[in-house]
Amino acid sequence: MELTGPAEVRAALRDVEYLADDRISQVVYLAEQLGKPILVEGPAGVGKTELAKALSTIFDRRLIRLQCYEGLDESKAIYEWNYKKQLLRIQAGGEEAWGSLEEDIFSDEFLLARPLLEGILSEQPVVLLIDEIDRVEVETEALLLEVLSDFQVSIPELGTMAARTQPLVLLTSNNTRELSEALKRRCLFLHIGYPTVEREQEILLARVDGLTEMLGEQVARVVSSIRDLDLKKAPSVSESIDWARTLLALGIDRVDSDVLDETLHVLLKYQADIDTARRELVEA
Amino acid sequence: MLLDVLTAFVDELREAGIPVSMVEAIDAADALRFTDIGDRDAFKATLGATLVKNERHYRAFETAFEVYFALDRSGPGDGTGEDAGGEDRPDRGEQRNRGPQGQGSGGGGGGDVDLDALRQALFDAMRDADMAALRDLAGEAVDDLAGIEPGRPVGGTYYLYRTMRQLDVDGLRSRLEASLTEDADGGLDERLGREEAAARIAELRSELEAEIRRRLVADRGREAVAKTLRKPLLEDVDLMHATRTDLVDLEQAIRPLTRKLATRLAQRRKRRRDGRLDFRRTVRRSLASGGVPIDPVFRAPRITRPEIFLLCDVSGSMATFSRFTLQFTYAMNAHFSKLRSFAFIDSLDEVTDYFAVGSDFGEALHRVSTEAKVVHLDGHSDYGRALRQFWEQHGHELTPRSVVIIAGDARGNYRSPHAEVLAGVRRAARGLYWLNPEPRAYWDTGDSVMGRYSVHCDGVFEVRTLRQLEHFIEQVALPVPSVRS
Ligand SMILES: Nc1ncnc2c1ncn2[C@@H]1O[C@H](COP(=O)(O)OP(=O)(O)O)[C@@H](O)[C@H]1O
Ligand SMILES: [Mg+2]
Numbered sequence: 001m002e003l004t005g006p007a008e009v010r011a012a013l014r015d016v017e018y019l020a021d022d023r024i025s026q027v028v029y030l031a032e033q034l035g036k037p038i039l040v041e042g043p044a045g046v047g048k049t050e051l052a053k054a055l056s057t058i059f060d061r062r063l064i065r066l067q068c069y070e071g072l073d074e075s076k077a078i079y080e081w082n083y084k085k086q087l088l089r090i091q092a093g094g095e096e097a098w099g100s101l102e103e104d105i106f107s108d109e110f111l112l113a114r115p116l117l118e119g120i121l122s123e124q125p126v127v128l129l130i131d132e133i134d135r136v137e138v139e140t141e142a143l144l145l146e147v148l149s150d151f152q153v154s155i156p157e158l159g160t161m162a163a164r165t166q167p168l169v170l171l172t173s174n175n176t177r178e179l180s181e182a183l184k185r186r187c188l189f190l191h192i193g194y195p196t197v198e199r200e201q202e203i204l205l206a207r208v209d210g211l212t213e214m215l216g217e218q219v220a221r222v223v224s225s226i227r228d229l230d231l232k233k234a235p236s237v238s239e240s241i242d243w244a245r246t247l248l249a250l251g252i253d254r255v256d257s258d259v260l261d262e263t264l265h266v267l268l269k270y271q272a273d274i275d276t277a278r279r280e281l282v283e284a
Numbered sequence: 285m286l287l288d289v290l291t292a293f294v295d296e297l298r299e300a301g302i303p304v305s306m307v308e309a310i311d312a313a314d315a316l317r318f319t320d321i322g323d324r325d326a327f328k329a330t331l332g333a334t335l336v337k338n339e340r341h342y343r344a345f346e347t348a349f350e351v352y353f354a355l356d357r358s359g360p361g362d363g364t365g366e367d368a369g370g371e372d373r374p375d376r377g378e379q380r381n382r383g384p385q386g387q388g389s390g391g392g393g394g395g396d397v398d399l400d401a402l403r404q405a406l407f408d409a410m411r412d413a414d415m416a417a418l419r420d421l422a423g424e425a426v427d428d429l430a431g432i433e434p435g436r437p438v439g440g441t442y443y444l445y446r447t448m449r450q451l452d453v454d455g456l457r458s459r460l461e462a463s464l465t466e467d468a469d470g471g472l473d474e475r476l477g478r479e480e481a482a483a484r485i486a487e488l489r490s491e492l493e494a495e496i497r498r499r500l501v502a503d504r505g506r507e508a509v510a511k512t513l514r515k516p517l518l519e520d521v522d523l524m525h526a527t528r529t530d531l532v533d534l535e536q537a538i539r540p541l542t543r544k545l546a547t548r549l550a551q552r553r554k555r556r557r558d559g560r561l562d563f564r565r566t567v568r569r570s571l572a573s574g575g576v577p578i579d580p581v582f583r584a585p586r587i588t589r590p591e592i593f594l595l596c597d598v599s600g601s602m603a604t605f606s607r608f609t610l611q612f613t614y615a616m617n618a619h620f621s622k623l624r625s626f627a628f629i630d631s632l633d634e635v636t637d638y639f640a641v642g643s644d645f646g647e648a649l650h651r652v653s654t655e656a657k658v659v660h661l662d663g664h665s666d667y668g669r670a671l672r673q674f675w676e677q678h679g680h681e682l683t684p685r686s687v688v689i690i691a692g693d694a695r696g697n698y699r700s701p702h703a704e705v706l707a708g709v710r711r712a713a714r715g716l717y718w719l720n721p722e723p724r725a726y727w728d729t730g731d732s733v734m735g736r737y738s739v740h741c742d743g744v745f746e747v748r749t750l751r752q753l754e755h756f757i758e759q760v761a762l763p764v765p766s767v768r769s
Contacts, residue, residue: 006326026319026329033318036311041339084579134540175339177540178754184337185307188315191339221476228479232644257472272644281472 018054037169039187045236048172052129066115106157120163128167422491519751542615591622597692630666668702682712694734706740719747
């Protein structure tokens with residue numbers, strides 16, 4: 001879809017039930033126009049991954065996702081030779097001359113394209129999500145960055161494979177470590193924090209069927225108040241959605257101290273945090 | 285013209301300590317082509333996304349942004365801003381003329397201003413959450429009450445308090461609280477009402493600040509105002525003099541650093557392909573494919589997890605710093621299975637258990653000051669005694685995997701430093717580091733015996749800021765003596 005400005009981006013996102021703010025919609029619009037990757041950073045559960053999914057829908061592009069983890073290497077991120085298949089081919093080859101065999105087994109057919117290569121080789125432009133990049137080692141980060149900068153991958157046995165289309169790239173980080181300056185320089189930076197009460201209410205109304213405006217507002221206000229406490233882990237948007245669903249399931253249409261007391265465990269995962277919230281909000 | 289302002293703005297960001305590269309400045313200019321610069325939020329989003337790549341720097345960015353693009357409230361304008369508070373706000377001209385003392389008498393104004401009416405209007409706007417009205421009224425309040433004197437080099441805070449005092453903001457807050465908790469049904473509702481009141485008062489305050497800043501900028505120019513508003517970035521805040529809010533923010537910022545330290549200390553093989561082939565298992569597995577080694581097995585990369593021993597001076601002179609190092613200790617626990625921590629003043633005690641995963645930091649801190657046996661005599665640091673105690677009680681536990689980190693100012697009140705103990709520690713351990721929160725220039729002055737200790741250390745670091753802590757972490761990627769598996 002052709003989106004002519006940030007307001008249109010925002011409206012399109014809203015249509016797929018993703019509630020953006022000014023910062024999000026402007027940065028998405030820029031990324032689309034400038035062809036630059038977005039580095040989305042923020043605490044867990046504020047809609048970073050969801051943003052990539054929503055963008056894939058509104059731009060009508062396939063979503064290719066690379067979930068990062070400690071120890072991820074280029075064979076899982078970029079490409080790998082299918083050596084099982086290669087070995088079988090060698091066995092089947094019998095007396096065949098090595099030269100032609102070699103040429104054969106190092107061809108496209110034996111190449112396993114992993115998300116990054118797949119993303120740039122796609123005939124139709126895709127949305128490429130590199131999720132939680134802060135989990136990989138610095139060295140792997142540099143490898144990924146190289147692909148994103150050059151939009152090509154060189155494979156010693158095959159030569160250089162250049163991008164067919166340019167993906168819209170989102171990298172996410174929970175900020176468990178500092179990313180390299182080089183990576184940050186390349187990207188547009190988008191921090192997503194916890195939403196304002198108004199935006200959270202909208203998110204809740206969009207995502208929780210049957211929620212009334214009033215209960216949505218109450219949930220958003222209470223959650224926002226809880227986030228201001230000194231906690232080990234503040235409730236995320238997904239937890240506030242869970243809480244709203246729980247309340248509905250219990251047939252509750254208004255939050256008071258008793259209701260909060262009985263359902264706090266849906267919002268908070270640590271006993272110490274539950275105690276804190278109880279002290280501050282329930283017994284107050 | 286916009287480009288000129290942009291250049292000046294980028295200079296200001298750099299002055300404030302935010303690293304903006306040439307490429308990023310160009311990216312910003314480029315991105316402005318796709319930005320409706322009449323839309324302030326969009327304009328700010330574009331500059332933020334292209335120039336500031338670290339959320340810790342965002343507040344400093346916002347301050348600079350407010351100054352550089354403050355003059356025209358309908359949009360960022362071209363920033364030359366001669367029209368400050370001018371024709372675009374005709375509704376206020378009348379008000380301003382009404383209070384002649386407002387501009388320049390220095391008496392604080394307010395004489396013939398209808399203060400009660402202004403207060404009431406502010407109250408109504410806050411009660412109804414009418415932000416547009418609030419903004420206009422804040423402008424009036426500053427015109428009438430701040431008594432800004434052109435050319436006088438007074439900071440904005442002075443004018444802010446002068447205005448707030450005359451508006452009786454505390455009184456407004458009480459009224460607002462009363463009004464917003466009027467229909468409250470129970471304690472929870474009441475609390476939410478009070479928080480809402482506080483949020484709207486905060487809104488008023490920030491509108492007043494913005495109005496004052498606008499006028500100061502018109503008077504003295506952007507550069508001068510930006511300079512007075514500059515604050516050290518979080519990573520440059522001096523830990524010895526950090527405020528409570530700084531400390532809270534710092535605690536957030538420490539977590540990523542500890543993970544970084546963990547990865548640097550845990551030397552590991554980078555890629556699976558570097559792992560050595562496990563020949564026996566490969567052959568065994570190949571039987572399934574008729575002897576063809578279809579599925580080679582690599583040995584798992586060896587990971588050497590270091591054991592950390594952290595010794596922390598918690599004496600009074602180190603109060604803020606030790607809170608910081610203990611916070612660091614606490615955060616490190618998530619990444620090191622073998623982290624032992626010790627606190628000392630003139631006696632040393634192990635505090636590892638207080639900081640166990642899942643413990644509460646505030647609680648742990650409390651236990652260090654109440655339960656840990658860190659005082660032997662008089663509560664003055666005695667490094668020699670504490671180090672000897674460490675060596676006698678725990679020296680035999682040090683191995684070639686141990687890394688010992690000592691945090692303290694090395695001020696031993698002229699008691700014997702017993703530096704020879706550290707020579708032993710270093711021989712027994714893989715590494716010995718010292719973090720000293722004092723400026724290097726003060727080391728070895730007075731009762732500081734840093735020099736006596738530093739000769740035995742693998743590294744001694746001045747760590748008074750987060751940035752320096754990060755520097756330390758970057759320096760400690762030690763080659764681990766390869767342990768045969
Ligand atoms: N802006 C938003 N609009 C709609 N839903 C949202 C938004 N932000 C978060 N959510 C909800 O929160 C959930 C968690 O978001 P997710 O993208 O997984 O978080 P993370 O930031 O950890 O990647 C989503 O599945 C979605 O239901
Ligand atoms: Mg995610």
